[in-house]
Amino acid sequence: MPQQGETGPRQNQNRATAPARTGGEPVRWAPAGTTITLMTVTGLLVVGQLYAVIPLLPAMARDWGGTHAEMTATSSLFGIAYAVGFLLTGPLSDRFGRRRVVVTGLTAMAVTTLAIAFAPSLAAGGTLRVVQGLCAAGFSPAALAYLTERLAPRHRPVALSCLVTSFTAAAITGQVSAQALLEVSGWQGFFAVSAAAIAVVVVLLRIVMLPDAPQPGGSLLTPFRVMARLVVRPQLALVCLAALSVLSSFAGLYVALQLLGPPVLVRSDGAMLALRLSAFPAMVAIPLAAPLLNRYRATHRAGLALAAGAAATLALTAAGDSVLVVGVLMLVFVTAIMVVSPGLTQLVSELGAPARGAAVALYTFALLVGASVGPQLVAVIRDAGFTAVLVVLGAVQVAGAVLVAVAGGLAGRGRGQAEREGAQTP
Template sequence: MHSSPALVDQRTHAPLGPTITALGVAAVLVVSQLYGSIPLAPLAAREFGVAEAALAWSSTGFGLAYAFGFLFLGPLSDRFGPGRVMVIGLAAAAVTTAAVAVAPGVSALVVLRVLQGFVAAAFAPAAMAYVVDQIDPRRRAIAFTILTSAFVSSAVIGQVGAQLLGDLAGWRAVFVISGIGLLACAVWQKFALRPDLDDRPTVSVAPWRVMLDLLRNKRLVLLYAAASTLLAAFVGAYSGIQITGLADHDGLLWLRASALPAMVLTGVAAGLVTRISAPRRTVVALGFSAVGAAITAASGGSLVLIGAGMFLFSACVVAAGPAIVESISDNAGAARATAVSIYSFVLFMGASLGPQLAVALHGAGFAVIALAATALLAIGTVLARLAR
């Protein structure tokens, strides 16, 4: 007796390499839209004739809308399938990203960035749910680590790429090029990835009821609280380096680029890293990220020490993210896309508040900003330990 083609397809798994490549490239482009605005702020401020601090709301507006977008758009994957949601979300993100390039002033820029952030939020939870649906469970931890490495490495890639492109062609051109790239990713995923499974677990109840059920899980709540500290400290530290004038233009480029090898190495070492259980990886990674932040706080303004601290900090952020996602997915049942949406919400709520943390403390100097980041990560480590 022969099985139908549809049934055979449902019993096989998507190839890891091509799948993660397509998702990873899109992940870098999507999340780079948050971090790329940091080095572009001086260029936009100069054109609009305002203080650079006023442009912090461009990053914060995107981050807040991105975070809230997860709550509204993330659960769609549980109902309509992650593949379909990813393609539509990337196409919408392409249009709104290109629209940012025509902003006539600061207010319009912030509004367009809010819209951009909201629609971009469709991608991340859908991508995570797609991995769970399509990748062999034995290789899923590696897939999570590589994909999360792509998300987190965009913090550096987005800043370096935006700084280089902005210097060459202006800040508006960066958003035009990004929009074209996002549209290309939508087309790539439409034709290169497998369609959603017909028999995938679905959630038929209202998303808000699912969220409330998930938030009754004490372990999930502790993991969400720990995750909220991760990017708040990371983005706050990078914003603090720039806003306090600690380094000149070339020094900022060097600091941003020097963290990229740490992220790449962590992704390459995914096979070894994932041998450690997800709960233990979370605690260890958060703990060492606090050590990295503490090194920058004690640097005395030395760019070499700050670079060393951010190297360790960046590697640990890459390691912590997938460990938290894996732990959350293991405790969420069929509502994994919704659970990851809540995770993404709290993660990027922290990221959106990072620039404001730097603005609030910049008068006291970078060391105080770095100490605040260290304290946040120490709290996150304790919360992750309690979640075990």
């Protein structure tokens, strides 16, 4: 029987009839369409900065006098700072409010992004990329928590799907926009235009996002102590461990195709770009299908999706040199990956309530760590060949599916115990 999230349809219907309260005050729902659109565009802009430098690296290397390896390190520096920053901004958004953290972080990011365009050297540019990553971290955990708290329940599945999908789609849109602007205004122009775009969305977010509810006082360290307690919650810990498999397999598989895949892909950047663009139907379809997907428990659909992704990955071993077959299997794989995260994000937010920012920060940190580990895993085992790499990446997804299944089992036992205790209560 289909079920709504981890809580059941009846409970969600009850929630829909009574707006959430914070500090004893009623909270009105945010405008769904405007909020979802603006958050999705912002996600593309912010996360796109992680991937956009890939086509810019040769031009930046010429101007800064760095090697290709040194330039690639600037992208890693952004990614590391971005992931670590989640562990700071998530708890801070619990303490100071979602809108305040989002607006402050993105304002600083706009200034830093503009400064990169004028950086005179590799050292200065690398330092600014670290600062840019830390500032960018002000968006994702706080935005995900905001959508869970401030949108009416019926809009949350679509909202979370759109925002999480934008994080993955940014890998494509970031590179495409950077390549287009590079030919018009150089790499400096890309960062200048990005800074202006971020500044615009900051103003719009300040207008559209509802004011932060009154925040409790207390020590600044309190939300970080809460985060430490969240880490040891078994179900939340299992979901975060499973999250490592999501983007590690996603990033790892694209790197494997680029380095070791069919010759037509290895020899042609255009073919690889076309393969990436072919994933867009999945990125559009999954948010639209969110109401249907949300009828099933998050752990059930995430586990099945990871298993389907593993099957598509292993099927690539038999694809040969057929670009069409590879394209179809990659569409299945990307669709599966797109299904996983929105439901788990909502589940993590519920498990961490009221410290949703801290809980989502832990989850998104695990996702980004996975994205960094995946390519490194491919680099370590690449000498074993393309087939061996695919088998390992498939195994990673199977392990993630098992962890999600165990987390779902814990949730089921918890619900059963609660029902038994309720039945015994006079």
